[in-house]
Amino acid sequence: MAQTTTTEFSLDNGLKVIVREDHRAPVVVSQLWYKVGSSYEVPGNTGLAHALEHMMFKGSSKLGPGESSRILRELGAEENAFTSDDYTAYYQVIARDRLAVALEMEADRLAGLTLPEDEFIREIEVIKEERRMRTDDRPSGLAYERFKALAYPASGYHIPTIGWMHDLERMTIEDLRNWHQRWYAPNNATLVIVGDVEPTAVKALVQRYFAHIPARPLPSVKQPLELDEPGQRSITLHLKTQLPSLMMGFNVPSLTSSNNPNDVHALRLISALLDGGNSSRIPTQLEREQELVVGASAWYNAFTRGSSLFILSATPNVQKGKTIAEVEQGLWQQIKQLQKTPPSAAELARVRAQVVASEVYAQDSITSQATQIGMLETVGLSWRIQEQDLAALETITPADIQAAAQKYFTNTRLTTAYIYPEEARP
Numbered sequence: 155m156a157q158t159t160t161t162e163f164s165l166d167n168g169l170k171v172i173v174r175e176d177h178r179a180p181v182v183v184s185q186l187w188y189k190v191g192s193s194y195e196v197p198g199n200t201g202l203a204h205a206l207e208h209m210m211f212k213g214s215s216k217l218g219p220g221e222s223s224r225i226l227r228e229l230g231a232e233e234n235a236f237t238s239d240d241y242t243a244y245y246q247v248i249a250r251d252r253l254a255v256a257l258e259m260e261a262d263r264l265a266g267l268t269l270p271e272d273e274f275i276r277e278i279e280v281i282k283e284e285r286r287m288r289t290d291d292r293p294s295g296l297a298y299e300r301f302k303a304l305a306y307p308a309s310g311y312h313i314p315t316i317g318w319m320h321d322l323e324r325m326t327i328e329d330l331r332n333w334h335q336r337w338y339a340p341n342n343a344t345l346v347i348v349g350d351v352e353p354t355a356v357k358a359l360v361q362r363y364f365a366h367i368p369a370r371p372l373p374s375v376k377q378p379l380e381l382d383e384p385g386q387r388s389i390t391l392h393l394k395t396q397l398p399s400l401m402m403g404f405n406v407p408s409l410t411s412s413n414n415p416n417d418v419h420a421l422r423l424i425s426a427l428l429d430g431g432n433s434s435r436i437p438t439q440l441e442r443e444q445e446l447v448v449g450a451s452a453w454y455n456a457f458t459r460g461s462s463l464f465i466l467s468a469t470p471n472v473q474k475g476k477t478i479a480e481v482e483q484g485l486w487q488q489i490k491q492l493q494k495t496p497p498s499a500a501e502l503a504r505v506r507a508q509v510v511a512s513e514v515y516a517q518d519s520i521t522s523q524a525t526q527i528g529m530l531e532t533v534g535l536s537w538r539i540q541e542q543d544l545a546a547l548e549t550i551t552p553a554d555i556q557a558a559a560q561k562y563f564t565n566t567r568l569t570t571a572y573i574y575p576e577e578a579r580p
Contacts, residue, residue: 201317
């Protein structure tokens with residue numbers, strides 16, 4: 155990994171700016187992260203964060219609809235945006251001598267977004283179509299959305315980022331104007347710039363384009379916390395899918411919501427023990443030895459703004475006559491193995507080395523570096539934890555793994571989704 159220097163400063167209006175120098179190529183990535191996503195929404199008003207992301211490209215005080223994208227294309231830049239439960243972010247990857255163009259446009263749509271109603275009327279149809287393609291007509295997307303709605307009974311994480319269809323149908327341009335007014339303020343944003351730049355030059359540019367935008371009072375925000383033990387829940391779905399599948403999710407804390415970070419790091423390593431490549435337990439035991447599944451995964455995000463889920467999913471090997479019930483039993487055997495017997499020191503060391511390596515390799519691209527910085531800052535952690543984070547993984551013992559498995563993998567924290575093909579509907 156190249157040597158990097160990271161500089162942090164804030165403008166008087168509250169905009170936080172983090173600049174990381176990486177001089178390997180004459181390129182820079184600029185990302186503006188807003189502390190708002192779908193977990194900030196309320197029932198009846200869902201899909202706003204994502205819809206506004208679409209409308210941010212539809213014209214500002216200096217540029218008409220789509221013009222910013224055209225200019226960036228002509229400069230050979232890459233641009234996009236993304237919305238999640240916890241944040242909305244906009245980015246450009248651009249030649250270092252064109253950074254000013256990206257910053258000027260970003261500041262313009264923060265301060266002077268026009269939100270024309272005719273553009274909204276067209277764009278909301280695009281968003282509804284996106285919802286149909288990605289969720290309603292895609293069995294895995296639909297299953298995950300219903301599973302998540304059940305797995306998070308108490309927090310805004312049960313809201314799908316794209317929004318429920320009936321809310322998209324009744325959304326108005328006024329809703330989006332209010333959303334932009336409420337959340338899009340410099341004191342609710344972090345600007346991350348990584349690449350072939352020099353911090354004092356960047357600071358001058360940021361001052362020039364952003365310093366005049368006034369701070370605004372922000373709504374008070376509460377962390378999306380979940381019930382520790384909501385009780386056992388399950389959902390059965392019959393969808394347009396060829397193969398049955400299963401999802402199991404346990405309500406667990408994240409690094410921001412836990413008062414015991416060791417538990418969180420243990421859960422990260424458990425995810426890799428079960429599903430960290432070809433030699434991990436699920437592929438070895440359930441796929442190859444028992445031929446029970448044709449695909450399975452373990453997944454856990456430790457870096458959320460609030461509570462999290464530890465998710466296991468699997469598809470039975472129907473060609474070998476395997477059923478969802480047998481797969482569920484097989485996944486429970488994996489869990490009980492962890493609860494009964496700690497992993498060997500050698501297995502844990504191998505898995506830890508893998509996790510650390512993947513974190514380090516992620517730093518190879520300037521976009522990954524920026525994304526990691528922006529994500530950590532926006533969920534309420536700090537980019538500074540990156541170094542300590544790898545050291546924290548080193549302290550986890552086999553006994554910690556066993557203790558976390560015993561504590562969190564219980565029926566009282568469990569949501570299960572059973573997904574069957576439509577033909578199997580009783």
